[in-house]
Amino acid sequence: MKSTSLDKAALAAGIALTYFDANGEPEAISDDTKRALLAVMENPQKAGKSPLPPVVVFSGNRQRVLTPEIDGSINWQLQTEIGKTFSGSLTGGEAFTLPSPLGQGYHQLTLSKGKREWHTRVIITPRRCYLPPALRAGEKRWGALVQLYTVRSGKNWGIGDFGDLETLLEQLAARGGDFVGLNPLHALYPASPAFASPYSPSSRRWLNIIYIDVSQVADFQQSSAGQKWWKSAKTQKALNQARETEWVDYDAVMALKITALRHGWAQFQARGADDEQKRQFAAFIQQGGDSLRYQAAYDGLQIEMQGKGAAHAGWPAWPEGWRHSQSSDVQDWCAQHADEIAFWQWLQWLAQQQFSQCWARSQALGMSVGLYRDLAVGVAEGSAETWHDPELYRLKASIGAPPDRLGPLGQNWGLPPMDPHVLQARGYQPFIDILRANMRDCGALRIDHVMALLRLWWVPAGETADKGAYVAYPVHDLLGILALESQRQRCMVIGEDLGTVPKEIVSLLRDSGVFSWKVLWFEQEKKGDYRAPQHYPRQSIASASTHDLPTLTGFWSAGDLQLGEKIGLYPDAQTVLNLQQQRMKQKQALLDALHKAGAVPARSAKRADSLAMTAELNQSVHRFLADTNSALLGLQPEDWLGMTTPVNVPGTVDQYPNWRRKLAQPLESIFADEEVNKLLKTVTKRRKAG
Template sequence: MSHKQESRERCARPLIRLAKAVGVSTSYVGMSNDYHEIADDVLVSVLAALGIDAHDEAAVETSLKTVLDGEHRRLVAPTVLHVEGADSKVLVNAGVLDIPSATITLEDGTDYGRTLAPAAGDGSAAYWLDGGFVTTSAVTIPADLPIGYHTLHVTVGDRTEDATLISAPRRIELVDAMKDGRLWGWMAQIYSIRSRDSWGVGDFADLRTMLTDARRHTGADFMLVNPLHAGEPVTPLTPSPYLPISRRFLNFTYIRPEAIEEYGLLGAESLERVRQLHDSVRALNANADHIDRDAMWAAKMQALWIIFKVGRTPERQARFDDYKRRAGEGLEAYATWCLAYDKWGAPTGDPQSWIATESKDSPRVNDLRNRYPDTLDFYRWLEWIADEQLDAAQRAARDEGMHLGIMADMAVGVHPLGSDVWWNPERYAKGATVGAPPDMFNQQGQDWSQPPLNPISLKNTGYETYREMVRGMFAHAGAVRIDHILGLFRLWWIPSGKGAKNGTYVMYDSAVMLGILAIEATRAGAVLVGEDLGVVPDYVAKSLADHGVLGCAVEWFEQFDGVFRDPRHWREMALASVDVHDMPPCAGYLQYEHVKVRAELGLLEGPVEQFREGAEREQKSMLRMLVNGGWLPSEWAADVPGHLDDIVRAMYRAMTASPCKLLAAAIVDGVGETRTQNQPGTNNEYPNWRVPLADAAGDAVPVEGLFERPGMQALADILNA
């Protein structure tokens, strides 16, 4: 179609009005500026996933009236946002002659101490409801309201309603070291980097060592790590860190048993058994071909049970009890899910699976908890220990002098059969998953299999789920990277059975979600980075910049029409890197590893020769940019195989010429690794998230001495220059 907006006739249709009223997009413009109108059956299915009936014209009319009546029947929206530093208005639905009043209970339970002044409404037309007209007035939230999650009490006549009042900073301030300068750090897939004392998979103790060694030997200020969200309790373990069971809790398979305080209480027999278990998987640390999580966990879990059963001192038990109290119902959700998985087996999509037949309140679930109290407490304990060990790693990093320490990575969603969805299914859409529409790279679109958070539930519950998750992310990190940050604005919902290209965007209240991020980042004194690669609408880019959220700049992606941009022209508010985990490291990319892998796996839509030619043009364009910028001699550019390391370092010199406030070096580039960690479009066809760190010769690279290796030192010298 030539026009890029819907017709007046289409917008007047009840189905379209209903969809728009609840934030469901009825059209969109794609990556190639192509305009699409969403088919009726897709809209009906997406509305159903939101719990709204639109199966026929009568249902649409009824649902539209229900939605509009509901919005006007409430005195005040269930969640309202205030931005610190300026007065703001909260709209109130009331009769024409009614004057609202309001008070605030602060987050700590104390009274704000004053009644809010009434104000004029937004001038919207009166709405007929229950035999009378409803119009809008307002109350004023003062500029000096402190940041936090407060309760607003609104009264009109003899009615009083409460709302969650989120008072957020205007923006996230940069840490002091970034205001007049910038920081740099390393990117690490921690499971892939093992030490002599690992159990075959990198763990929290290895992370602690890497953080302190990185600071001591290279001067780095942070380490961006893969998502550390919670996973399954027993094997087989899901390799992908981006498909977690819960984003609220940690993956306890990263625990180092010997670093637990109670390890010192073991008797001789128990100590010997733990050592035997460790010895059974120690050889995995030198395996350069694949990461064997299942073998690791089969041994480590037995060792952890032995340590758990030895008991705790009264002081340690008190700390464990305090953790359980603070973690609250969320911990019960995850621990109970783990127990059910342990005793009843892995949940499946079968209607007879326990995940479908049982809920948190089921008699069978309560009976299970009562029959296995020790096992239930074991899963609580594992989370506590994981929390302690990650905290110890972050504290060690800061004590060593890192300005940020850990940069945590937040996945975009959770597993559809995980604990978050099972315990609180009302918080998620039913019958839809998240993905991406078709584009030039994925002509059928993408389905990430994750159920989206229900935006209506978020608003009605004061964004409690999101607040808890974000708070947990900042608990042990000096920075957080949010995967697919565009999801705070809109997500591509795919109705079950319709395929990724037959979906639509559902809108979220980005102002509220960014406000929550600003509160938690400010309280933690931390930095926020949003993964905003690809096509970003102008309004999204402006909103992120206004909130002090850094974006991402990847050197291999900073190109337009086949011409690479000089890094000196990149934006300042960004985390810059040369590559990412979804592509081969620099050495591999320069040797066309991506061409080889995609051809072998049958991922190419055209001839391999055609793809190879495109890759060669891209490489020549990159080399041209490096030569023109003065970072690479032209004779080296003419001999890539003979100057592979030199070219990699030239790319890093170019990146450091950018004005970006954060720079990230990939450990894989410092050791000469060529293999990618994740090949998009595959599952088990490629060993995604199971590739150990190895050097150019194919030998496993251990944690010990990692940051003293010549290649790592060479990159550090460039970034410290």
């Protein structure tokens, strides 16, 4: 393929021919990369010519006009979401205006000529995402940003659980808090608990069953065998060890919980056929359909495969006949292991029940947002989703980020991308299903790497990330659907828009009502001055940090830079020195901003290099954050406790135990702490005053 025709093919497939590097200079994408990505992508022309695209999206009051690419007269019929039918005839090649009134939702347009039919999904969406009444009224709310697995308590089994989440909601509501922001709760890998990154899930439609609060499972409590096991000295010793570790021992926790829950499952099965719980479980299975069935089958099968020595990599490491959910080997296994599949479905049901209970509790407490969930940007290659639906994902590519100053080879996240052409061919149903699953039982959804609605950096398999290219996604359509589902589920949307953000998406997100994320460390003007609290945009959530960045104390003490040097993150000593000097300037600029905003007493030190992080300085930063104009404010318990150790160090795999570091104190101690209560009281007072 010649370069000009190659470029045309790449552009037609949505592959960008250039990107802007860290210095703002355009970099050309190599022909080899274009060819490699075209080879792994679904050919948009493969399905054959149709008079209309498989799906069209109209937002707001935009004129709803279509032009079928066909000759002659054709008949049309429009079936609305609520069952109303419109019909008529039209002339191909001429503009056709959809009938009105046509309400928001998902409608089906059918064109017919003779015996031939063509179908187009018509989606009518609002322009903006949902906003809770309290925020529409101009109120400013705050909440806690919590990595649930880090939570310690006197009753959990070595990892934060849904019982702890309910306690968190109650304690925060009593102190004026409005929400708990959570890490992704997506299903991971019960067969390999140590593969614990919530951002490399097995499925984004189902929950991580490790968060089940076993003490709330009635069938476990009623199981005599289960209670005998639980009360044994051996179990209690293992339980205490899991609780007392400073880092989550995922293998130990999962082993304890699965053992307990298998006892509970045996008790559940003994219930009568007309038992109400059994009826509810049967309805859950029916509603979950194939997605739930094959998630459960995958969890059970992965345990069996690893028992036979298969690697954690999941289905790619399995024998050939087992690498797809519809293979005869898998179907035979499912038929022979119906009880095992039902067990894993039951665990999903328990998790969903407990999480729903947390949401109901937040609403009973009068919280406006209550819970916000986090949607990861993709799933892992060896996931249940790719196993069950490999056509949707491009398994010979992965997503990541282009090269920048700190990462000259770019980033490869190891997550296969959804093919935008397949997504469109399916009327965006996979995207809709994911939104509905993650907008359930919460008042807000955070979308990780929200720029993925516009574009993703694709890296061909076997290549380093600098050999990738941006692939476009239908951003206007996706934002419209996001707004529709947001309004229908009454769930506001927060976009994680940190890092390299293309200019074209900033206004699109703002106009769609998607909240921006404003992290204190990054809110510096060109001259280095920190943005004043009153200049934060109202349509945003403010925070001091995130799970990928240093804690407040870690930032001030440069603990993150010391750790990075220790584990070899930086190429040379000069890089470390440059980062340390930059940090010193940031600290001074932040201290200046605190003084200017009146967040610190006038008598306080003016020079950052002579000031350690103290309880008073910690309170001052929180006062500054509380005064921001952002409608939402997210605070991290790590910062209330003065913790330094990070929960995640981006760019590391084996160098650092990511996703394991627990909070320094259990919930019972945190909310009994005088300094913590003083801090939260101050935040509540200042948020209400603003």
